[in-house]
Amino acid sequence: MAHVRRPRPAAHALGRRRSLSSPAAAGALVRILTERFADDLRDLWTDEDTVEFQIDGARNVEVLTALRDDPDLAFFMLADEAAVDYGVGAHFEVVYHLFSWQHPAWLRVRARVDRSDPRIGTITHLWEGAMFHEREAYDMMGIIFEGNRDLRRIYMSPDYRSFPQRKDFILPDDAADSPAHGVNPLERPETWDLSRFRDAAGAAAGTPDAGTPDAGTPDAGKSRRR
Amino acid sequence: MTKTDPEVRIPDPIDLDRAEEDRLRAAAGLAPVRPERPEYAGFEQVGIPDRPPETAREMEVYSLAEGEMLLNMGPQHPSTHGVMRLLVKIRGEVIVDIDPVLGYLHRGIEKLCENATYTTVLTYVDPMDYLSTMHNEHAPAIAFEKLYGVRAPKRAEYIRALVVELNRIFSHGLMMGFLALDMGGLTPILYSFINRDEIVDMLSAISGQRMLFNFFRVGGVNFDVNDEFISRLGTWRSHVLENIEMNEWMITENEIFTARTKGMGTLTGQEAISLGVTGPNLRASGVPFDVRKAHPYSIYPELELEVITQESGDSYARYLQRIAEIKQSIHLIDQIVDKMPHGPVQAQVPGIIRPKPGRAYGAVESPRGLYSVYAISDGGPNPYRFRMRDPSFISLQAMPKVMPGRLVADTMAVMASFDPVMGGVDK
Numbered sequence: 001m002a003h004v005r006r007p008r009p010a011a012h013a014l015g016r017r018r019s020l021s022s023p024a025a026a027g028a029l030v031r032i033l034t035e036r037f038a039d040d041l042r043d044l045w046t047d048e049d050t051v052e053f054q055i056d057g058a059r060n061v062e063v064l065t066a067l068r069d070d071p072d073l074a075f076f077m078l079a080d081e082a083a084v085d086y087g088v089g090a091h092f093e094v095v096y097h098l099f100s101w102q103h104p105a106w107l108r109v110r111a112r113v114d115r116s117d118p119r120i121g122t123i124t125h126l127w128e129g130a131m132f133h134e135r136e137a138y139d140m141m142g143i144i145f146e147g148n149r150d151l152r153r154i155y156m157s158p159d160y161r162s163f164p165q166r167k168d169f170i171l172p173d174d175a176a177d178s179p180a181h182g183v184n185p186l187e188r189p190e191t192w193d194l195s196r197f198r199d200a201a202g203a204a205a206g207t208p209d210a211g212t213p214d215a216g217t218p219d220a221g222k223s224r225r226r
Numbered sequence: 227m228t229k230t231d232p233e234v235r236i237p238d239p240i241d242l243d244r245a246e247e248d249r250l251r252a253a254a255g256l257a258p259v260r261p262e263r264p265e266y267a268g269f270e271q272v273g274i275p276d277r278p279p280e281t282a283r284e285m286e287v288y289s290l291a292e293g294e295m296l297l298n299m300g301p302q303h304p305s306t307h308g309v310m311r312l313l314v315k316i317r318g319e320v321i322v323d324i325d326p327v328l329g330y331l332h333r334g335i336e337k338l339c340e341n342a343t344y345t346t347v348l349t350y351v352d353p354m355d356y357l358s359t360m361h362n363e364h365a366p367a368i369a370f371e372k373l374y375g376v377r378a379p380k381r382a383e384y385i386r387a388l389v390v391e392l393n394r395i396f397s398h399g400l401m402m403g404f405l406a407l408d409m410g411g412l413t414p415i416l417y418s419f420i421n422r423d424e425i426v427d428m429l430s431a432i433s434g435q436r437m438l439f440n441f442f443r444v445g446g447v448n449f450d451v452n453d454e455f456i457s458r459l460g461t462w463r464s465h466v467l468e469n470i471e472m473n474e475w476m477i478t479e480n481e482i483f484t485a486r487t488k489g490m491g492t493l494t495g496q497e498a499i500s501l502g503v504t505g506p507n508l509r510a511s512g513v514p515f516d517v518r519k520a521h522p523y524s525i526y527p528e529l530e531l532e533v534i535t536q537e538s539g540d541s542y543a544r545y546l547q548r549i550a551e552i553k554q555s556i557h558l559i560d561q562i563v564d565k566m567p568h569g570p571v572q573a574q575v576p577g578i579i580r581p582k583p584g585r586a587y588g589a590v591e592s593p594r595g596l597y598s599v600y601a602i603s604d605g606g607p608n609p610y611r612f613r614m615r616d617p618s619f620i621s622l623q624a625m626p627k628v629m630p631g632r633l634v635a636d637t638m639a640v641m642a643s644f645d646p647v648m649g650g651v652d653k
Contacts (some may be wrong), residue, residue, distance in 0.1 A: 047372065049521070050587055077499055077515070079589065082600050082613040095600065095613075097587060099520065106521065106587055128627075129502020129620050140336075150283035155329035155652065158280070165337055 029103040032072050037063060052108040060094065060111040061121040067098060067107070068126055075100040075107055078127040083137035087167040091115050092143055096123075113143060122148035140165035287325045293317050299637065301330045307404070308648020312625070312637065319633050324626045328619075331652035339612040344370050344444055344579050347612060352438035355616060355650030357400060360386075360393040360429075361592035362650075363442035365599040366612075368523055369588030370444045373581040373603050381569040382446035383525045388562045389429060389441060390524075390590075391555040395466075396422040397593035398506070398548040398555075399473070401645040405545060406477050408642040409486050414476050421469050428458040444579060446572030459563070463556070470552055478549070487541035491628040491640035494539055501627060502620040505595025507644055510547040511539035517591040524590075529561050541643035548645075578607050594618045594645055616653065618646035 029051055033041060040063055042054045055063050067075045075098035084093040092113040097106055113120050122145040123130045134145040135154040142163035145151055153160060162169060279285040290296065300311040309330035315323040335354060339347045347370075351362040364386060371377060378386070403418030426436050431454040433441040441448050477483055493503065495513040508515055514533040518526040534550045536543035581603040589598035595617030604610040621644050629637060 047586070052585070078502060079596060080587075080598050080600060080613070080615040082611075082615075084602065084611045084613075097598065097600065099515075101520070104521070106589070108585075108587065127502060128500045129623055132502075132620055132623055133615075150281045152280045152284060153329075155332040157329070164334060 029073075029105060029107070036066065036070065036073070046105075049104070050106045050108055051103075052110065054110045054112065057094070057111045057113045057120045060096075060109070061123060061126075063109065064096060064098075064123055064126055067109070072102070073100060074102055078123070078130060078133075079106065081123070081130050081133035081137070083141040083143050083165075085115075085141055085165065085167045088115075092118050092141060094120055094137065094143065118143045119146055120144075121146050124148055139163075142166065284325075287313065287315060287323055290315070291317075294322055297634070301327075307642070307646055308651070310648050310651065312641075314634065314637065316634055319635070321629045321632055321634060321637065324629050324637070326622050326625060328622075328652055331648050333653065335653050336612055336614060340609060343577075343607050344374075344581070344609065345577060347609065348442055348444070349438075349440045351614065352440060353649055354614065354653060355592065355594065355597070355618065355647045356437065357397045357647050358393055358592045358594065358597075359437065359439050360390045360441065361590050361597055363439070364390055364524075365588045365590045365592075365597050365614075366601065367442040367444060367588070368590065369586040369599045369601040370579075370581070370609075372586035372588065373584055373601055374444060374575070374579050375581070376445045376573050376575055378446045378573060379570045380525075380567050381450075382571040382573075384562055384566040385432075385447050385451060385571060386442065387525050387529075388451075388559060388566075389432065389439075389447075391558050391562070392425050392429060394593045395552050395555045396425040397645075398552050399470075401548050401593075401642070402473055402477060402545065404645075405487075405541075405639070405642045406483065408638045409483060411477070411480070411483070414473060417469070417473055417476070421466070421473075424458070424462045424466075428455055428462060431455040431458060443572060443575070445575035446570070448572075450571045459559075463559070466556060467553075470549065474549060477545075484542065486636065486639055487545060487643065488538075490541040490632065490636060491544075491624075491643060492538065492540045493624060493628060497627060498539070498624070501624050503595070503624050503644075504617050504621070505591065505593065506547045506551055507544055507595065507621055507624075509534060510536040510543040512537050517589055517596055521589065523588075525562075528565070529558055531558065541640055544643045544645075580605060580607050592617055594647065594650070595621060614653065616650040618644070618648075619651045619653070622646050622651060 030044065030046065033044065033051070033053065037053075037055075040055045040059050044051070044053045046052070067073050077099040078096065079099050080095070080097040082095045082097075084095060086093065092115055094111045094113055096109040096111070098109065099106065111120060118141070120143060122134060124134065124145075125147070131148070131150060132154065134143075134148050135151060137143045138145065138148075138151050139153040139155050140163060152158065156164070279288055288296070294315055294317045297314045297316055298311055299314055301309045311327040311330070313325040313327055314321055315325075333353075335350055339350050342350055347366055348363050351366055352359050354362050367378075367386075399418050399421050400415075403415035406414040429439060429441075430436045432449055432451060433439040434449075435441075493501075493507070493511050495508075495511045498508045498511040499513060503511075504515065512535050514535050516531075516533045517523070519531055519533050531554070534547065534554060536547050536550075583603055583605045585600070585602050587598060587600050589596055591597075596615065597617055598615045600611070600613040600615075601609045602611040624644060625637075625641060628640060632640070
């Protein structure tokens with residue numbers, strides 16, 4: 001039977017815009033948070049079902065312990081722990097999503113991590129399940145979780161040397177389109193840089209330049225490796 | 227039968243060979259084959275890993291006491307539900323420790339999604355958890371709709387809930403079959419696939435695909451329900467309970483099945499929460515956490531839904547929980563079909579959307595637990611960051627907790643009761 005798409009009805013019958021500025025029905029949570037974390041809390045922001053604030057990366061363990069153990073908050077469940085890269089020259093963020101029976105909103109805690117020295121305290125002593133989240137964040141972003149006793153790569157092989165979800169890790173097939181034209185300072189030759197094979201082939205053929213097809217082009221002055 | 231003195235260690239033949247080789251080489255004035263390297267101290271008898279241990283936990287797993295050995299289950303083991311390696315430390319037949327080694331199916335879907343437009347992301351997430359494809363699309367759809375500030379029409383939400391519950395039924399049904407299969411029962415999996423095929427035919431009638439449905443859109447669903455879907459749904463509904471009862475009759479009271487599941491892999495509610503185990507596995511441990519109820523999304527607030535829990539938290543409870551949830555989903559489907567309103571199934575959303583800069587979190591209850599997406603927009607046509615929390619990835623951490631002290635033969639039976647899907651574990 002053929003799938004027949006219905007004709008589009010009039011615009012007023014279609015989905016309505018939802019106001020993102022309306023605060024969540026979580027006024028009590030916002031009030032408690034501002035009372036308890038007056039010093040740590042920055043940029044409190046609410047979505048229709050999320051309450052979000054930022055903290056300093058050095059304070060994440062204290063804040064999360066308080067969020068979990070305070071009987072008025074009781075965020076007993078770690079729903080997610082994600083790492084976000086805001087790019088070269090910016091910072092990393094470790095984002096925690098928490099759930100509590102007492103409050104009808106997801107709580108999002110964003111902890112800022114310095115990009116040049118990406119270190120943050122582990123929360124595996126609060127939730128054992130954070131282990132795989134932190135191993136993944138280490139594997140993909142290169143964030144060091146201090147105190148985590150099993151911080152090794154989880155997806156990539158142990159001899160891999162790059163952090164593929166960083167924003168300056170550019171996919172090979174995107175290199176031509178990327179602003180940096182294939183510059184990838186994070187990939188190391190021992191993993192999957194093909195230039196060593198080209199170099200080896202060029203050396204075998206006795207033509208050293210055969211492996212660097214871009215030599216002589218106007219871009220050669222850049223740190224171009226492919 | 228001669229009794230051996232337990233104090234006297236029987237030398238390993240490999241050690242004897244190595245000693246003999248070293249003696250011969252030393253006599254000939256040659257260097258030993260394996261020069262002593264300090265970073266390998268204590269690891270000579272293991273052989274793996276072929277590098278120094280990186281962490282305290284790895285050191286703990288790879289250090290063997292007297293009488294222990296390491297055994298690899300996988301990565302190509304047929305019962306690992308995909309491609310995964312379990313490094314099992316055993317003493318005789320008893321498991322001492324387990325270290326799951328992942329990444330054999332890693333495709334970097336999060337990175338791919340960061341380079342795709344919002345609409346194409348919904349196709350990339352399909353092959354993640356390939357038994358709950360509809361749920362994989364549901365969470366990003368919710369997150370993107372929040373980002374873009376659009377809401378799907380009512381009928382689209384009902385169709386979403388309908389297909390999602392159908393998907394849950396066949397996923398749970400397959401779990402019953404796989405659980406029996408991992409204990410050597412070959413029949414139930416065949417019936418599970420018969421039941422699955424009916425639902426898959428139904429979903430293929432509505433979406434055009436059998437497995438990777440690509441049915442959800444930002445702001446609605448791709449197609450409205452059609453006659454073939456409705457007719458298949460009616461036929462299926464008329465006999466589905468009988469099919470499930472037959473499956474139950476085959477498995478539930480089976481003596482071997484109960485002996486190998488009752489008391490196996492027991493997780494208390496506290497442990498399960500700490501480990502991040504969610505979904506039916508958590509509810510089988512007595513914690514009534516169900517995203518559909520705890521943090522309602524879509525149309526679930528309008529439906530009658532009781533959170534079912536079990537008490538014992540063992541493999542048998544997880545199995546019973548699945549059966550109960552299948553029946554619950556059928557009840558939900560009845561309500562959805564009764565209440566489904568008329569109207570459009572898609573909001574007016576352009577093909578390439580550029581949401582305002584912002585962040586959104588969308589979470590759904592997938593058959594394996596809390597499946598959530600955290601999407602960040604920078605105003606461009608593709609998500610700046612697209613983060614997926616896959617429930618089976620996190621639930622896998624329960625294996626090293628529950629298995630020590632059990633037999634090797636029960637490893638896969640217990641793992642099947644957690645129902646992980648490696649496509650989702652490895653992203």
